[in-house]
Amino acid sequence: MTGLTVRNLNKSFGALKVTDDVSLEVAPGELHAIIGPNGAGKTTLISQLSGQLASDSGTVNLGGRDITRMPMPGRVRLGLARSFQITSVLPGFTALENVALAVQARKGSSFRFFAPVATEAALNDAAMRALAEAGLDDRAHVLARSLSHGEHRRLELAIALATDPKVLLLDEPLAGVGGEDADAFVDRLRRFKGRLTMVLIEHDMDAVFKLADRVSVLVYGQIIASGAPEDVRNDPAVRAAYLGDEHGEAA
Numbered sequence: 001m002t003g004l005t006v007r008n009l010n011k012s013f014g015a016l017k018v019t020d021d022v023s024l025e026v027a028p029g030e031l032h033a034i035i036g037p038n039g040a041g042k043t044t045l046i047s048q049l050s051g052q053l054a055s056d057s058g059t060v061n062l063g064g065r066d067i068t069r070m071p072m073p074g075r076v077r078l079g080l081a082r083s084f085q086i087t088s089v090l091p092g093f094t095a096l097e098n099v100a101l102a103v104q105a106r107k108g109s110s111f112r113f114f115a116p117v118a119t120e121a122a123l124n125d126a127a128m129r130a131l132a133e134a135g136l137d138d139r140a141h142v143l144a145r146s147l148s149h150g151e152h153r154r155l156e157l158a159i160a161l162a163t164d165p166k167v168l169l170l171d172e173p174l175a176g177v178g179g180e181d182a183d184a185f186v187d188r189l190r191r192f193k194g195r196l197t198m199v200l201i202e203h204d205m206d207a208v209f210k211l212a213d214r215v216s217v218l219v220y221g222q223i224i225a226s227g228a229p230e231d232v233r234n235d236p237a238v239r240a241a242y243l244g245d246e247h248g249e250a251a
C-alpha cells in the first residue's frame with residue numbers, strides 16, 4: 001500500500017498565490033478528502049499532485065519516492081492516477097475501446113513485450129476488468145456518445161483504474177451525478193477502500209462524511225484544518241470559514 005506526502009507545496013498564477021505552503025499526509029490505504037469553498041485551490045492542488053502542473057516549490061513524495069519534478073506519465077507508471085477532467089473520452093468509440101486506448105496511451109510500454117494480437121487481447125482484458133470495477137461492463141460495447149452522464153463518470157473512473165493505480169486522485173467524481181447514481185458511486189468508492197489510497201475532492205458533503213477517513217480543509221490555498229471527519233466538522237475555524245457558511249446548523 002502506497003501513501004502520499006506533500007511538504008510545503010506552493011503554486012502561483014502571476015500575483016495570485018493559489019497553493020500556499022500546503023503540507024499533507026495521506027496514509028497508505030486512507031481515503032483523504034479535500035474540501036473547501038469554490039476557488040480555494042483544490043483542483044490546482046490535485047493537478048500539482050498528478051504532475052499536470054509544475055509546483056513553484058515544495059515536495060511531493062509517493063511511497064517514499066520524490067516525484068516532485070516527475071512528469072505525469074512517470075507518475076502514472078508508479079501508480080498515481082487521476083480520474084476526471086484529464087480524460088478526453090472519444091464519443092465515437094465504445095466504452096471498451098476508450099478504456100483500452102487510454103491504457104495503451106498511458107501504460108503502453110508495459111505491453112510492448114507481447115505480440116500485436118496478444119497486445120490487443122491483454123489491453124482488452126485490462127480494459128474489461130476496469131470497466132467491471134467501475135460498474136460499466138454491461139455497457140462495454142456501447143458508444144461513449146450514447147452513455148448517460150452517470151455512465152460517463154464511471155467510464156472516466158474505469159480509465160483511471162485501468163492504469164492499475166495504487167493512489168487514485170478523484171476530482172469531483174459526483175459533479176452532476178444525482179440520486180441513485182450518486183449512491184451507487186459512493187458504494188463503489190467505499191469498496192476500493194483499504195485496497196487503494198484515495199484523495200477525493202468533492203462538494204457533496206454527505207459523500208465526503210460517509211467515505212473519508214480524514215478530511216483536510218483548504219481555504220485560500222491554505223490547509224486550515226486536517227483530521228478525522230467529526231473533528232473537522234466540529235472545528236470552529238472550519239465552520240466559520242466554510243461549513244458554517246454553507247450548511248449552517250446542519251453541517
Ligand SMILES: Nc1ncnc2c1ncn2[C@@H]1O[C@H](COP(=O)(O)OP(=O)(O)OP(=O)(O)O)[C@@H](O)[C@H]1O
Nearest residue numbers: 013014016018036037038039040041042043044045
Ligand atoms: N491556469 C490558471 N491561470 C490563472 N489562474 C488560475 C488558473 N487555474 C486556476 N486559477 C485560479 O486559481 C484559483 C483556484 O482555482 P481552483 O480551480 O484550483 O479552485 P477549486 O478549489 O478547485 O475551485 P472549485 O471548487 O470551484 O472547482 C481560482 O481563483 C482560479 O481562478
